[in-house]
Amino acid sequence: MKELINEINELKREKDAIIIVHNYQCDEVQDIADFLGDSLEMAKVARDSDKSVIVVCGVDFMAETAKILSPNKMVLIPDKDATCPMAHMIDTEILSGLKSHNPDSLVMCYVNSTAEIKAHSDVCCTSANAVKLVDHFTNGQPVIFVPDMSLGNYCRIETGKDVILYEGFCPTHHRIFPEDVKKAKEEHPAALVLTHPECFEEVINMSDYIGSTSGIVRFIEKSDCKEFIICTEQGLYHRLKKENPEITIYSPCELNICPNMKKITLEDVRDSLENMQFEINLPDDIIHKANKALKRMLTP
Ligand code: SF4
CATH class of the missing domain: 3.40.50.10800 (NadA-like)
Structure with missing residues (x-):
């Protein structure tokens, strides 16, 4: 393992890369992080880093978020199958339906969402700032909160605001x-x-x-x-x-393990840096629109 870690550090220097890691990743991947944190912190570190390559050890929406905030940098995810099931529980067609039934609402999407959903939302949030943002951005206006029903419901209770819930959830x-x-x-x-x-x-x-x-x-x-x-x-x-x-x-039980968060291995991180894989690419218009929702989250 020591040899593999040395190899990763060497490649990191060579490629001018930073490795940002989510708190749910495997222990050994957490241990090689340049930065370890939650989605909000990862988004800020990706945005502020002066490195030209960002390796995101997390799930797909985290790598997409890094790309949206740093469109000129190369963003890599070491395993392209590391996806978040909750993020894929809603698509733009369902969101359009919700918007047409609630035309005067503000759309807030949890960061655990696809780039397309972010592009069709007014503001993004994470679990660290959702309550604050629901409170800040609403002024008598209802909020359509997607995709996480539990977080949306928590914001509704905490703020007393009119929050319209969608039925997405985290299986873990x-x-x-x-x-x-x-x-x-x-x-x-x-x-x-x-x-x-x-x-x-x-x-x-x-x-x-x-x-x-x-x-x-x-x-x-x-x-x-x-x-x-x-x-x-x-x-x-x-x-x-x-x-x-x-x-x-x-632990309250044995089943609170997210298989998607455990997909990335140290070998995947090494291969990612060696072969510059798997690069996140998004259409310019999606980056542009999703960036607005993320910027509103980062500078309320
Ligand atoms: S823990 Fe839940 S929200 Fe996080 S990546 Fe896994 S399924 Fe998605």
Whole structure:
């Protein structure tokens, strides 16, 4: 493994590349990251990097987002089959139908969406800023929130605004059931429950903190508690344990693993840099329109 990591570092220098990695990636891929974080942080790092090549270790919409924000850079995803099922639960035809039924609405899309959906939206958001943006951009105007029903519903409850929901969801977060959390709380009464807003509303209601993966990282940094039940994808546990060796983490179940997030291997990262594969290319008009929705998210 050491040899492979040396090879990756050598290629990175040679190709003037930066490797940005999502918190849900495999442990060994997290460990070679130049930057490790959530979707919002990854988007900002991709935008601000002075490197000419950006290797995105995550899923397709994350690489597309990097390309939209940095159209002149080469953006690579090491496995072209690393896709997010939630992002593909809606298409532009369905979105047009929602818009025609709610003509005066603002369209907000979760960053977990395709470039085409972003191009047809007014503003984008991530789980780190969705509540703030729903609050900021609406002024008596309803919001069509796509594709994640759970995050949209959480924004609706938190802001009291008129949020029109679509039926998309994260299959991984929806494998965490309220009964799992109830059982975990009974078994570990001293633990705090920290939950990603892609979870079911009932799970959110049982939680001590709700936030993005980076929100969970920051919460633990500041907390005096030493035990946590973490309701999100298990990849985050690696980072949390590494940065906080004194804490104990409990998973509410065994099934909160996203197979799409686990597709990229170190060999894929090496091959990606060696062969400059797989490059993200998007039509100019999609980049232009989607960029507007992303820029509104980044500078509210
Ligand atoms: S964890 Fe859920 S939202 Fe994230 S990539 Fe996997 S399926 Fe998509």
